Amino acid sequence: MAVPGKKATKHFSSSTISIGSDEDLQVYCQPCDQDGSRLPAYGYCTNCSEHLCKTCYTLHRKHKLSRDHTLLDKTSMPQTMSPVTPTQSDNFTKPCPKHNMEMIKFYCHDHKALLCSVCVTLEHTATSCQVNYIPDISGQVINSTEYQDILKKIDDMTEKSSKTLQDMKKMNDKSNKSLTDALSELKTFRSKMNQRLDEMERQVEEAAKVIQKDNNKNLMKVETECGDVSKSLKSSSDAIKHFNASKKGNDLFIELKHMEQIIKDYKQSIAKLTEYKVKEYNFEPNEAISNLLDKDESMGTLKERTLNPDLKSRQCSHMDKICIKTSQDNHECTITGMTLLSPDLLIITDSGNSAVKMVDMSKMSVLAQQCFDSTPWEVTSVSQNELAVTLPCNQTIQFLSVSSNNLKKKHTLKVDGTCHGISCHKDKMVVSFLSPAKVQILLINGTVLQTIQDDNIFINPFYITTSDNCIYVSDSGMKTITKLNWQCEVKGKYVCKDKPYGLTMSDDGTVFVCYYDNNTIEEISGDCTKGQVVVKDVPGPQTVVWSAETCTLFTSSYTEQNFIKIFKLSK
Structure with missing residues (x-):
């Protein structure tokens, strides 16, 4: 029942606004809308998640409870009142790496960066960057080409990680085999020597064991890092697929952009692993030892030779x-x-x-x-x-x-x-x-x-x-x-x-x-x-x-x- 002398309050729901009139399409002040007045939006408060008219925008800066809120001007504010799709939600869950108390809500196309409200205010203003509110654009990523490309990149990086491990195993086997051959040469040479050379032989054998130990230690490191990369990529791939299947556009958009940098980082990590140089060895006997058994001479050395991957047969x-x-x-x-x-x-x-x-x-x-x-x-x-x-x-x-x-x-x-x-x-x-x-x-x-x-x-x-x-x-x-x-x-x-x-x-x-x-x-x-x-x-x-x-x-x-x-x- 209407109260005499008081205007009935109109309530507008952003999710039920019909499209067809200029008023329906306008971004309006949400506090004033509660009192029945629909005024054009002048700015946006990221703390309150509300569009504001010029009067509310000015008062927001002065009021004790809201003077510290982050405000976006008309050029930087979100340009729609509702998400792109009915299932879309404005609940953001990924914190900004620079401002831990803020959630990522925006994307800068110029710097390809995910941003929070503070980032937009301080570093990526509308005058210098093209910034979008993520719900305005995230609906485009569901089953998108970008979604497919990121999954493909994950698969490619997983394959490259596995291949790097296989190549390192082969080179490690070659190195260890070369060391075995070198020690065999050592024993052939050693058989011509008397008991005086036993100590020298053990010294070279110990050197070979240290190198083998280092080889295996490095191989374990490569196995661990490649395994971690594969697990991480599998986890990210599952998350991306989950977000896509559940049509969580915000999470999917953020995860895809986040994964672009992670993939670049993994690429550099894998590239560094391939730079690990495994050496082959052969035993080079000291000819002078045969005539100088009473001298304190080295029996020989384990000489390094760089082991390079073979050229692939390419089509x-x-x-x-x-x-x-x-x-x-x-x-x-x-x-x-x-x-x-x-x-x-x-x-x-x-x-x-x-x-x-x-x-x-x-x-x-x-x-x-x-x-x-x-x-x-x-x-x-x-x-x-x-x-x-x-x-x-x-x-x-x-x-x-x-x-x-x-x-x-x-x-x-x-x-x-x-x-x-x-x-x-x-x-x-x-x-x-x-x-x-x-x-x-x-x-x-x-x-x-x-x-x-x-x-x-x-x-x-x-x-x-x-x-x-x-x-x-x-x-x-x-x-x-x-x-x-x-x-x-x-x-x-x-x-x-x-x-x-x-x-x-x-x-x-x-x-x-x-x-x-x-x-x-x-x-x-x-x-x-x-x-x-x-x-x-x-x-x-x-x-x-x-x-x-x-x-x-x-x-x-x-x-x-x-x-x-x-x-x-x-x-």
């Missing part, structure tokens, strides 16, 4: 090609350098048009282009948001910033020569020069740490690729691939069948190299002792890059200058 198939010519180009494209920022984002140097281009591999198109007054040669990633490009004619290295659809020039670094090849690893750059012919290791700020300049090693060192332990340089004048350590010491050399140009390192530690004149791409073992042709009949390949995630090679071709060719290789 190659031509998948596709991408046109990289744009409306800004005045000439045919000449691709001299490439690097991958992610499986879907390829950066190329187009010397023919004096430009650096960003290519979206999923859309098969050029996203952005930055032109230069001088011809660029090679490009490398300094970080996910920064590139370094060599400009030989200017004897400079140009740094570029990378955003979602833009390349922008930053600062330049002057170097002492015509720089061509470049590869960044952590806080260091390795740069090759043609005049004078040399290779330098520099800090990012330009400080020169090491230089190797020797006409017997380098004549035309065009391209470089790097890893944690080594540097590979292709020299078209010497027709060699030279392996260096980070002290610029030569650790191996592969004599090529023809002039080598662009090269890239695989996740297995092998190196793919282009033969421009020979129309092939060859895979070379990490120790530079053997090689095998993996891609044939690709006219004039000059530069190449490897994608471990998709097991594909991207390369240029002289006869199809405006295209990037893509080749799928078997694992």
Whole structure:
């Protein structure tokens, strides 16, 4: 029964608002709505989870009980009053890693970061970032392509973890067998000696046991870490499938984004495990002992030799090609350098048009282009948001910033020569020069740490690729691939069948190299002792890059200058 003189209160439920009028579609002030007045929302309180009109927004800042609440302005507030799907809920369960008392509720597209309200207020404001309230967008992830991709990445990483363990077991068996053979050689040699040598024999045997113990200890470590990775990935996979099956979009969205970083971390962890170098041994007798039994001489040593995984037998198939010519180009494209920022984002140097281009591999198109007054040669990633490009004619290295659809020039670094090849690893750059012919290791700020300049090693060192332990340089004048350590010491050399140009390192530690004149791409073992042709009949390949995630090679071709060719290789 209505009370005389008092207006009946209207109650609106966000879940039952009908769609059809402008009023229904408007985001309105929820406190005023309780009194029957529907006013446009001016902001949003993340503590109260309510939209506020301008008056309520102002009073919210002044009231003692709410003055410390986190408020979002009109540009940052959620743009809908209800979840995307009827089953969606605004209950957030994952705490922010930076602000433990806050739950993750937002997503920044520019930084690909999950955020809480404090993160949005302090670091990812609407003026600088594209931020969405997760319930506004999370409904899209149920049974989405991203959901399928993350599950596939989990399966791939699980398979890679298992394969890494199997490879390490094989190498460990080889190492232990080599030690057994070395000890057999020791006993053959020892049989010719008298009792005076017993003590020396035991010393070598103990050394072998220590190495075997270390081998087995390291193998157990790999087993444990790979097992932990597999268990973690299985648990995450089950959680993702559960969230998807139960249509918990918020949890699924957060877990998928969270898993992207975890997968990257696991990739780095697995990569580090593959760097474990197991050695083989053979016994080298001391010939002088036969005549010097009364001397305190060593019986021999266990000499290390690096054990490298064998080259795989690979099947190659031509998948596709991408046109990289744009409306800004005045000439045919000449691709001299490439690097991958992610499986879907390829950066190329187009010397023919004096430009650096960003290519979206999923859309098969050029996203952005930055032109230069001088011809660029090679490009490398300094970080996910920064590139370094060599400009030989200017004897400079140009740094570029990378955003979602833009390349922008930053600062330049002057170097002492015509720089061509470049590869960044952590806080260091390795740069090759043609005049004078040399290779330098520099800090990012330009400080020169090491230089190797020797006409017997380098004549035309065009391209470089790097890893944690080594540097590979292709020299078209010497027709060699030279392996260096980070002290610029030569650790191996592969004599090529023809002039080598662009090269890239695989996740297995092998190196793919282009033969421009020979129309092939060859895979070379990490120790530079053997090689095998993996891609044939690709006219004039000059530069190449490897994608471990998709097991594909991207390369240029002289006869199809405006295209990037893509080749799928078997694992």
